[in-house]
Amino acid sequence: MAELLPSIKSPEDLQNLNTAQLNQLAGEIREVLCNLVATRTAHFASNLGVVELCIALHRTFDFKQDRLIWDTGHQVYPHKLVTGRYDQFNTMRTKGGLMGYPNPNESDYDLFMTGHAGASVSTVMGLASGDYLAGHGDRHAVAVIGDGAFPCGMVFEALNNAKTLKGNLLIILNDNKMSICPRVGGVADYFDRLRMNSFYTGFKHEIVKALNMVPVFGDPTERFLAQLKEGVKAGLHGGMLFEELGVNYIGPIDGHNIPLLRKYMEMVKTQKGPTLLHVVTEKGHGYDPAAEDPVYYHTPPAICKPGEAKPEEKREGSKAYTNYARDAIADVMRRNDKVTVLTAAMCQGTKMEPLRDEFGDRFFDTGICESHTVAFAAGQAKAGLRPIVNIYSTFLQRSFDQVFQEVALQDLPVVFTMDRAGITAADGPTHHGMYDVGYMRMFPNMIVMAPGDADELTEMLQFAVDADHPTAIRYPKTNAENIKRDRTPLELGKAEVLKRGQDGAVICYGAQLADAKKAVEMLAKDGLDVTLVNARFVKPFDAETILPILRESPFVITVEEGALLTGFGSALLEQAADAGVDASHVKRLGIPDVFVQHGDRAEILAELQLDSLGIATVCRQLAGAERKVSSSH
Ligand SMILES: Cc1ncc(C[n+]2csc(CCOP(=O)(O)OP(=O)(O)O)c2C)c(N)n1
Ligand SMILES: CC(=O)[C@@H](O)[C@H](O)COP(=O)(O)O
Numbered sequence: 001m002a003e004l005l006p007s008i009k010s011p012e013d014l015q016n017l018n019t020a021q022l023n024q025l026a027g028e029i030r031e032v033l034c035n036l037v038a039t040r041t042a043h044f045a046s047n048l049g050v051v052e053l054c055i056a057l058h059r060t061f062d063f064k065q066d067r068l069i070w071d072t073g074h075q076v077y078p079h080k081l082v083t084g085r086y087d088q089f090n091t092m093r094t095k096g097g098l099m100g101y102p103n104p105n106e107s108d109y110d111l112f113m114t115g116h117a118g119a120s121v122s123t124v125m126g127l128a129s130g131d132y133l134a135g136h137g138d139r140h141a142v143a144v145i146g147d148g149a150f151p152c153g154m155v156f157e158a159l160n161n162a163k164t165l166k167g168n169l170l171i172i173l174n175d176n177k178m179s180i181c182p183r184v185g186g187v188a189d190y191f192d193r194l195r196m197n198s199f200y201t202g203f204k205h206e207i208v209k210a211l212n213m214v215p216v217f218g219d220p221t222e223r224f225l226a227q228l229k230e231g232v233k234a235g236l237h238g239g240m241l242f243e244e245l246g247v248n249y250i251g252p253i254d255g256h257n258i259p260l261l262r263k264y265m266e267m268v269k270t271q272k273g274p275t276l277l278h279v280v281t282e283k284g285h286g287y288d289p290a291a292e293d294p295v296y297y298h299t300p301p302a303i304c305k306p307g308e309a310k311p312e313e314k315r316e317g318s319k320a321y322t323n324y325a326r327d328a329i330a331d332v333m334r335r336n337d338k339v340t341v342l343t344a345a346m347c348q349g350t351k352m353e354p355l356r357d358e359f360g361d362r363f364f365d366t367g368i369c370e371s372h373t374v375a376f377a378a379g380q381a382k383a384g385l386r387p388i389v390n391i392y393s394t395f396l397q398r399s400f401d402q403v404f405q406e407v408a409l410q411d412l413p414v415v416f417t418m419d420r421a422g423i424t425a426a427d428g429p430t431h432h433g434m435y436d437v438g439y440m441r442m443f444p445n446m447i448v449m450a451p452g453d454a455d456e457l458t459e460m461l462q463f464a465v466d467a468d469h470p471t472a473i474r475y476p477k478t479n480a481e482n483i484k485r486d487r488t489p490l491e492l493g494k495a496e497v498l499k500r501g502q503d504g505a506v507i508c509y510g511a512q513l514a515d516a517k518k519a520v521e522m523l524a525k526d527g528l529d530v531t532l533v534n535a536r537f538v539k540p541f542d543a544e545t546i547l548p549i550l551r552e553s554p555f556v557i558t559v560e561e562g563a564l565l566t567g568f569g570s571a572l573l574e575q576a577a578d579a580g581v582d583a584s585h586v587k588r589l590g591i592p593d594v595f596v597q598h599g600d601r602a603e604i605l606a607e608l609q610l611d612s613l614g615i616a617t618v619c620r621q622l623a624g625a626e627r628k629v630s631s632s633h
């Protein structure tokens with residue numbers, strides 16, 4: 001039972017604790033983290049890994065004045081616990097409760113609401129620059145960034161700029177050998193070599209000793225020269241990559257040793273110029289199952305109670321769209337050896353570990369480097385391959401310019417399977433996939449579609465791989481259904497009319513089709529005969545099918561799980577305006593011009609009237625309104 005933690009109302013309450021008490025506090029924080037994931041899915045292993053680092057930071061710096069940014073922000077739970085949010089902690093990732101990422105609306109100790117990796121060094125540099133110009137050059141600016149986030153291009157853009165910075169910059173590299181999956185790439189290998197540095201440091205000491213004993217000639221000289229080469233290599237590995245950029249490199253040090261962390265932090269506080277402190281931690285530290293399997297315990301299912309064995313994944317009747325997409329990708333790759341698949345460090349989230357194993361040389365994990373991922377895919381397409389970029393909608397935003405220049409402008413056959421397109425629920429506004437419809441349909445040459453059910457996703461993927469143009473397919477974070485019907489074969493730019501009625505029309509773009517169908521069936525029981533359309537494509541738009549429905553229907557509702565601004569409904573209004581068709585009776589359902597907060601997906605969809613009840617309610621209102629108008633004529 002937590003004794004110390006409840007008394008920590010702010011980091012000031014840490015100042016009087018001794019090392020034993022700080023270590024006890026670390027244990028209490030871990031207990032709270034374990035209890036949290038016994039109740040719901042949350043970020044777990046990452047938070048377990050930064051407990052001591054967080055305590056040492058708040059014990060050493062005064063972040064009422066100094067600046068602290070946790071890169072990505074998924075590891076911010078210990079920070080929230082020591083900055084006065086212990087009492088609310090059980091609301092984590094629930095509607096109206098604490099956000100699972102930093103949230104300035106919760107605390108002044110949270111400076112940026114983040115969830116996307118790689119921006120911390122840049123933003124903390126901006127803070128340092130602003131403080132310097134405001135006369136607060138004595139403030140410290142600290143970015144804590146993981147080894148998975150570090151390869152983000154933006155980090156190197158910031159490092160390039162760091163030596164010009166006025167103000168104090170401390171970058172803490174939290175190196176736990178993990179992204180969500182094991183980290184990949186040359187930066188990862190470099191960190192591995194740096195982690196050996198404690199060995200090299202000792203080795204360098206040996207070199208100096210050897211220097212004093214070096215004989216002038218004979219065998220020992222050769223041995224000495226061999227050692228000297230190693231010593232020089234050690235020096236190179238001793239953070240020279242950073243030193244050459246004007247960033248002092250210190251480390252690596254043990255990230256679970258609070259006194260040691262505090263000693264080094266006090267030391268770097270006096271260091272002039274940008275400094276990188278390399279801290280080695282264990283992802284999942286302090287809870288053995290998580291330390292042994294940090295991939296699974298990155299965001300484990302709610303039912304993994306402390307000490308319980310790893311539960312089998314819940315068997316559900318229907319599978320997630322993610323599973324259908326993964327299986328469809330695997331199937332296409334088996335039948336066509338020109339097809340490749342790329343992920344930007346989301347192999348686990350897109351459930352592609354089996355593809356990594358099966359298609360080794362046609363599976364590419366680029367790390368958290370989405371801009372590179374898309375440009376790399378464009379290069380593959382130019383070379384005659386059919387790359388599939390399997391990516392979360394929200395993270396694709398990082399690659400906007402590469403989608404434009406390297407893919408659409410070149411008219412290259414890159415397939416974008418955009419997972420988490422729509423409400424992602426507990427992750428909140430940084431992770432909802434809101435904007436992909438708008439920005440993907442803007443680009444000439446792009447084919448933009450959304451399946452109404454699981455089988456249609458499979459069909460669309462094959463269609464996309466066969467298309468000689470860039471294509472984008474969006475689907476949400478939810479279980480997929482299959483809608484029984486006489487399925488119209490997929491045809492470029494053609495919608496599918498599931499039912500015709502004379503009282504109104506519901507035109508659905510994407511996976512809410514199941515809810516739209518339920519709504520139309522409910523309405524039929526009320527005597528309202530409503531047309532149901534599965535739009536399938538937002539680009540090319542099926543004006544030939546849809547505009548006559550606008551002309552004939554007393555009311556029309558469009559349904560999409562995405563931003564209304566620039567979304568499918570906007571496209572319909574544009575088409576109507578261009579064709580001179582009256583669209584004043586069109587009601588668009590989707591996400592309004594707000595950032596949707598975290599919460600339960602079903603609740604959020606209901607609030608937005610995007611579920612079957614909401615769609616039916618809006619139809620009744622419009623039908624009623626329509627009947628009043630027609631009866632008053
Ligand atoms: C731009 C972007 N791409 C992908 C992700 C998904 N993501 C969240 S955490 C994570 C791994 C981060 O690894 P690291 O920075 O080492 O933190 P750790 O979990 O190891 O503490 C990834 C890929 C993201 N949040 N942002
Ligand atoms: C921090 C981060 O961006 C990922 O951990 C993300 O939260 C994963 O989302 P899913 O749980 O939907 O895969």
Ligand SMILES: [Mg+2]
Binds near residue numbers: 147174177179283
């Ligand atoms: Mg890591």
